[in-house]
Structure formats: structure tokens, C-alpha cells
Amino acid sequence: MKLRGSVAALMALAVASSPAFAKAPAPGAEGIPRFSHVVVLVLENESATNTWGPASVAHYLNSLVPRGVFASQYFATGHASLDNYIAMVSGQADQPLTASDCLPVNLWVCVQPQSLMSNGRNLADQLEAKGITWKGYMDGLPSPCFHADYSPTALPPDPYQGDSQKPPAKDYADRHNPFIYFKDTIENDARCRAHVRPFTDMASDIARNALPAFSFITPDSCHDGHDDPCSNGQKGGLVSADKWLSQNLPSLIDYLWAHHGLLLITSDESGPSDLAGCCSGGPLGLLPGFGGRVGLLALSPMLTGGRTVATQYDHMSLLRTIEDS
Template sequence: MRRLGVALAAFAAAAATTAATSAAAGAPESGHGHGTALPDGAIKHVMVIDLENEDFGTSFGPASPARYLNEALVPQGQLMTQYYATGHFSTDNYLAQISGQAPNRVSGNDCITNTTTFASTYTDVTPGTLDPDQARYPGQVDGSGCVYPAAVQTIGAQLDQQHHGAGQVAWRQYAEDMGNDPARDVGTPDPLGGTDCAHPAKDGAFPNRATTTDQYAIRHVPFLFFHSVTDNAAYCAQHVVPLGTVTTGSTGDTFQGHLAQDLAHANTTPAFAMVTPNVCNDGHDATCTGPNTEGGHTGGLVGADLWLKHWMPLILNSPAYRSGSMLVLLTFDESALTDTTACCNEQPGPDNANPGYPPLAASFGTLPPPTAPGQYPGGGRTGAVALNAKWIQPGSVNDTPYNHYSALRSYEDLLGIKTGGSDGQGHLGFAGQTGLRPFGADVFAGRTTP
């Protein structure tokens, strides 16, 4: 772990050695178990926020346009310089963070089944049966598709099996703009506005393009790709909800909706939360069809930074965060498409020998098709910021390699999930890979008194 000032001075040198660092990062830490280096119960809440499609240097380098991210958030937490995505495009990376499932040829292609119209199809993984070689493919199911059978668990299902305090929802997915246009998004009407559990019918198409009033993208809402969530409509509507809205003003911001309500009290803050901005505010769209958080149409890192500027104070001022019991991980789903590096001995799944190569890349001419297994091993280096009011040293920099599977393993450990999973110790899918290292004392060094 390093201090931020030292890291910035060494930025250029670090960038030059990224490839060597990535290769060295392939060796996992030996052993199984729970290695987060914190007392049991120290972290009671985990919140994951994904932005979109940027490499580490663009997001965190000296020329980054994301000033709030770099000047306000990074100094409050830990910059994880060697955090990696596990695939390209979006959908597979989101799935990995909650289930440990590896990209298949359809999920790794954003479920796009028509390369002319770029329409995505809400189709089941077929055959969806557990791969017989579990030593090689822990927790992985065979076949291609985007919607996983009911037997495939998420961290939400794991938390449902635990006892939680009165009034606390075990987990929630908050999706911005979900149900702004019910005819487009589908779902169940939510009393606070929008719709809950918004997904198409089986084998139905779902939109990939935003509208002026609705910039919701189901491909960034991973819990809706599991029958274990969607088959019970009432259960899904309780757990997959619209984010809510912020009204900005010179005298301060005003929030409405589920996230603001839930964060108002520690006992109503979910144990696990995933927050998904819309495709303008997560930085996916460079020029936004609808408005960004401040009413303009600038997207990319600038638009994402505006969203962080207004929403992160709500999160960091919440009782759960201020108590030191909440970990917030802010990262990016994947790096630029040309960066297909990986870390942490990432293994391919049984259906896709090159997790970093989406088949649609051939249509874009971005990457030549692979000629051998492992040619495109992962989703590239994105970096991440870890924030906690008690256990993370502000302004620290961590060069230890982690990826989306490492992060899932860490969340499971921190939240006390110790049984089941692909390794019998509570880790789902590739989060249960032998030797995979969870966040440890390098992340949770504690705060020092000035």
C-alpha cells in the first residue's frame, strides 16, 4: 500500500510497466478461506457502483476529466491501480460480480444475437447444466445465453439464507430510469415511480438505445438475468427497484426514491447493494440522448463525474457509511475494448476460451478474431476506488492485483457467507477458484489518527 502523493509521482513509470505487472499478477495466492483481515461483522453493508468502459489511465491519469472522482473521492479512499475486468462487453462483467459466472459467447456479446440491428435477446443459457469438470470450471454452467437457470445462485440468494435485522432488506439492485417508459422497459409499477423488475418476456428483445426520457439499460442490471430472481415476481419487485431521482439546486440537492429512503437508516440499508446509473450517467454514451445529472447532454467520464458529484455525498453521509460498517467499491465494468489483459490467473469458462473477445468485435474491426485459446484473456485494467470510513486509509494506493471474481469473493467473506458455493466455503462460481485472493490487509489497513 502506498500514499497517493507517491503514486501520482510514479504514474508514468507504472503505466510503462503495466504489461509486466499484469503478467506477474497471474500467480494467485495459495489456499482457501476467508482472508479479508477484518473482524467478523466489521462490514455489514457492501455497495458496488459500476461506471462504463474506461481504462485506468483515462479515468485516473493526470489528464482525466473526472475531477470529482480524482480530487474528492480518491483522497477519501484507496485507489486500486491493478483492478481488472473479466470480459468484454458489459453484461458478462456485471454477471461476474454477483455470481462468478464466466463470459459465454452470448453473455460476452451483450446478448446481441442480431449483428445487423444489434438487438439483444433475453434468452436462456442452454443447456445451463453444471459443467462436469468442476475442478477446471468451478460453479460454471455449460452452454450459451444470458438468463441463468434457477439453480444458479447470486450473492442475493446467499444473503437471503442468512438472518438479517428487523426492517433490513438483504440485498437490492438500484437501477436509474428503470420504468421511465413502462412500454419500453416493462416491469411492475413502483409506488415511488418507474417500474420494478423490468425485463422482457422469455426470448424477447430488449432495447440497447436510450430515448430522451428513458436511458435505462437492462444489460447493466445483472440480477435480472437469473431465474432465481425473476421467477418470483413479488420477490423480484422487492429487490430490483428504480434508483430514484436527484433535483440539483444552488442550495443543495434533493433526493427522492428508493436509494435515498433506504440509506436514511442503517437498519434499512441492504447488506449488499448494486447501484446502476443510466447509460448517460455511467459514462457509456459520449453524447447523451437524454439529460445528464445537471441537465446537459455531455456523457462519458464528464457525465459520470457529474453523477458522482451529486450522488456520492448521499451515500458517504449515510448512517451505515459514517459508522464504518459500509464498504463502497466504485469501479468500471470493463476497460477499453483494445485492452484484453487479465490478472489473478483468470480462467475461461467452458463456452468461451477467450473471455476478452466479444464476437461482435469482428464487426467493429477492433480486434482480429482469436486463433488460439487464451489469446484474449480478460477485460483489461480499469482500476477501482474502495471507500470505508473506518478500515481504509484515506489517500492510500494499492498495487495488488484484483478482479471482479476477487471482489465477489471479498463481498461474500465480509458479509459472513461461509458455506455453499463452488468451493463449499461460500464462494460462487469463479470466486471459488483455488487460490484466488480476497481483499486483505493491503486494503483494510485501518485509519491512522492525525
């Protein structure tokens, strides 16, 4: 799954020359620092201008920019949620079901096509093959590996897609949890329960010095900025996302700073009117074109903060960067 357009330039050009770097793990492929931990955090449905621009309401998030490296020309690969999440963890292009968030079908039907593309191989398989630890931390997930009924006869649509009135997962969205869309995870309950975890587990993992080498974080559909207003009536969008980030990122960032880690923050797609794209992606989504410009912030003590890189990248580039790190 080595794909063109890695964010290697962003990492290689921004490597810190501080004494801390000399003590860090050796560089990986293409000059990318060998980070001890890589964490990806995905927000929802906001353009780069709205999220990172001077008028952004995400004040906490933007306060982190001087500490990191900002990829201003980073693009989503499609215009639904699921196709972008699948691209981030497998490199698979969109197909008609994922490009429509699988809204007309049940979870079982949605999962099947992934096994036909690259034999269903994904980032989790690559990591485990090399003995590298990983977890997906899903905000709002009521229990490990929770998901909609995975059965050919389950009635569509998937009832757990955020802002659901069906307990126990009111704001958790299956389509923001890419790992369950691969048969070798969702059909292996022990594997799924070990790796697809409630976000609340992260605090205890940090406290126990047990954060895995790779983590994928998805806030729930209120906390990721998707819903506005949120299901409880409170202000949503970037306001709720920024509040959640301000409450949950400081301890994670402190941990990554102490352990030569890397945090990558981006959005799954831009707003519906933004059809821009680069590098890869496709026109099969709910809207024509690509997924729009969303931007990406890389935070690590091994990078020189306060820099902006204008080279074009997208979610496929993100995957390769993770593979090479």
C-alpha cells in the same frame, strides 16, 4: 463460490486503527473488517488511466481517492458488459451469449444458460440464505423489476439496452442489471420487485435508515459514462458520470461513514484496445483477451485512506470480498 484472489489484502492491510474501528463490527474472513453495509457502484467502459490518472476529467471522483484505498491493478474479466456484471454477482465465467451482451437474442434466451452454471446460484441467493438484506438500485429503472419482455417468443433484440427510443426506460440497460439474468429472480416477481429497485429509492432508504446490508448501484447509460454523447445530446463519458456521482454520492458516503460501511467503485471493462487481464476471465468476449485494467476505489471509515495497493485483482476477487465481508 469462494474464489481465488480476494481483495482481502487490500482490506486487511488498510484497516484503520482509529477509535471508530474499535466500535465497529468484528472482522470477517481473512482479516477483512465486518462492514455493516457494502455498496458496489459500477461505471462503464473506461481504462484505469482515463478514470483515475492525472489527466482524468472525473474531478469529483478523483477527489475521493485520498479518503480511500485504491487498487491500481484491478482488472475486468471480459470485453462486453454483461459478462462482467454476471461475474461480479455470481463468479460465473463468460459464455458466448453473455460475452456478446446477448445482443442477437431476446431476454428469455439470454437468461437460460445461467441456470446451467452453478445451478444458477448467485450472490443474492447466498445473502438471503444467511438472512442478509440486499437491493439492486438501477438508475433509470421506471418501476421495480422493470425489464424487457421475458418470453420465449419475444422478438429480439432486447429493446431496453440504453439509449433506447422505446419508452419508458430510455437510458436504462438490462445488461447492466445482473440480477434479472438469474431465473430465481426474474421468474419470481415478488422477489424481483422487492429487491430490484429504481435508484431513486436509495435516498428514501437512507433517510429511513433502511439501506440494506448489500447494495449494487448501476447508473443509467448516460450517467455511467457509457454513452458519449448522451441520448439527450449532452456531453457523456466521464464528464456526465462524474457530474452524476457528485450529485448522488455525498449523502451515501456520509451514511456509510456513520455506519461503518464500505463503498467500492469500479468500471465493468476498460476501453476496447485494452486486452490486459489477470487472475480469471476468458477470451470469449466481443474482443479477444480479458477486460483490461479499470482500477477500484474502496471507501470506508474503517480503512486507512490515501493508500494504493498494487496486487492484482479482478471482478472475481470483488465477489469473494463481498462474500467475506
